[in-house]
Amino acid sequence: MRAALKTADGRFEVTNVDRPIIPADDFVLARVKVAGICGTDLRHWNKAESELECHIVGHELAGEVVEVGANVVNLKPGDRVVIETVMGDGVCVFCNVQQYNICEHLYDVRTKFVSRAYGEFVAGPEKKFYKLPDHVSFEEAALIDTFSVCLHAHHLGQVSVNQKIVVIGAGPIGLGQLQLAKLSGADVLVADVVDSSLDLASELGANVVVNNQSDDLIARVRDFTGGRGADICFECAGGESMPQTLPLATKAVRRGGKVVIVGGFDTGETSIPLEWQRIQMSEIQIVPSASFAFHDIYPEQGMVLELLANGKLEAKKLITHRFKLDQINEAFETADAKESTGAVFVAITIS
Numbered sequence: 001m002r003a004a005l006k007t008a009d010g011r012f013e014v015t016n017v018d019r020p021i022i023p024a025d026d027f028v029l030a031r032v033k034v035a036g037i038c039g040t041d042l043r044h045w046n047k048a049e050s051e052l053e054c055h056i057v058g059h060e061l062a063g064e065v066v067e068v069g070a071n072v073v074n075l076k077p078g079d080r081v082v083i084e085t086v087m088g089d090g091v092c093v094f095c096n097v098q099q100y101n102i103c104e105h106l107y108d109v110r111t112k113f114v115s116r117a118y119g120e121f122v123a124g125p126e127k128k129f130y131k132l133p134d135h136v137s138f139e140e141a142a143l144i145d146t147f148s149v150c151l152h153a154h155h156l157g158q159v160s161v162n163q164k165i166v167v168i169g170a171g172p173i174g175l176g177q178l179q180l181a182k183l184s185g186a187d188v189l190v191a192d193v194v195d196s197s198l199d200l201a202s203e204l205g206a207n208v209v210v211n212n213q214s215d216d217l218i219a220r221v222r223d224f225t226g227g228r229g230a231d232i233c234f235e236c237a238g239g240e241s242m243p244q245t246l247p248l249a250t251k252a253v254r255r256g257g258k259v260v261i262v263g264g265f266d267t268g269e270t271s272i273p274l275e276w277q278r279i280q281m282s283e284i285q286i287v288p289s290a291s292f293a294f295h296d297i298y299p300e301q302g303m304v305l306e307l308l309a310n311g312k313l314e315a316k317k318l319i320t321h322r323f324k325l326d327q328i329n330e331a332f333e334t335a336d337a338k339e340s341t342g343a344v345f346v347a348i349t350i351s
């Protein structure tokens with residue numbers, strides 16, 4: 001099969017590799033149709049990481065079932081599916097209570113099986129596959145992983161009606177966070193440094209948008225919240241902007257408010273200073289959020305699929321660019337240069 005393999009310098013080489021085989025009777029093999037580029041993938045773009053050399057990466061994907069194991073009951077070849085790539089070892093105390101997003105072996109297990117979106121085929125256990133209704137396209141379905149990350153953070157933040165929410169970062173994650181907060185009846189201010197992303201945030205229902213490069217975000221938040229500060233601030237920028245945006249998030253929330261960290265840190269980050277005494281004395285809660293798993297009895301990915309299918313979440317407007325697998329390096333360059341390209345969600349047609 002065709003697949004994009006990471007090179008030692010952090011780019012991709014598209015080549016032929018062996019197709020995965022079904023390793024157990026409850027497994028399903030799917031042909032990947034569309035994959036997305038996530039902030040996590042971008043943080044590893046163009047970085048020399050020899051440990052990733054020759055790996056297939058990517059974890060936002062939708063496709064079509066081509067083969068099922070003997071014990072698979074709910075799927076058959078030809079079914080259109082979205083594939084959940086958050087997968088733990090299935091045996092630890094966290095996996096046992098469906099908190100597999102914090103499984104110690106999450107990275108190893110998911111990258112061995114389902115988290116391989118930039119190849120023509122993936123294999124995974126039946127329970128990680130969700131059937132798509134006909135009216136949900138593969139492209140839209142590739143955003144379900146992103147929105148599931150948002151839904152997990154939304155649950156941890158406990159967003160409720162009439163709250164004043166600040167979202168820092170108007171990429172796919174921030175725009176998902178915005179939509180969920182609006183669905184819960186909150187008012188939302190979205191901040192970013194890219195004006196085209198802020199225009200999209202307005203279109204998706206943001207009450208206020210702020211370019212935090214050219215405007216004073218904290219002053220604008222005070223105006224938005226009657227001088228108090230936000231009930232919850234979602235940090236959704238992540239990566240290299242985190243040294244600025246995380247301290248900013250702790251200044252944007254009110255006393256007793258919450259900062260939910262959704263954006264990802266660079267590996268080994270230990271050096272971001274925060275005003276710990278002020279944070280402590282005003283009882284600001286710092287809430288880290290990692291991937292997604294279950295909420296009560298419901299898989300968060302399944303909840304997002306339902307919201308998308310019912311028209312409560314908008315995915316189409318976020319898809320700004322489309323590339324083929326052979327153009328994957330160009331796709332990453334486009335996503336990385338969003339200030340000049342206006343990229344939000346970059347979709348890659350895999351097969």
Ligand SMILES: [Zn+2]
Nearest residue numbers: 088092095103
């Ligand atoms: Zn586990």
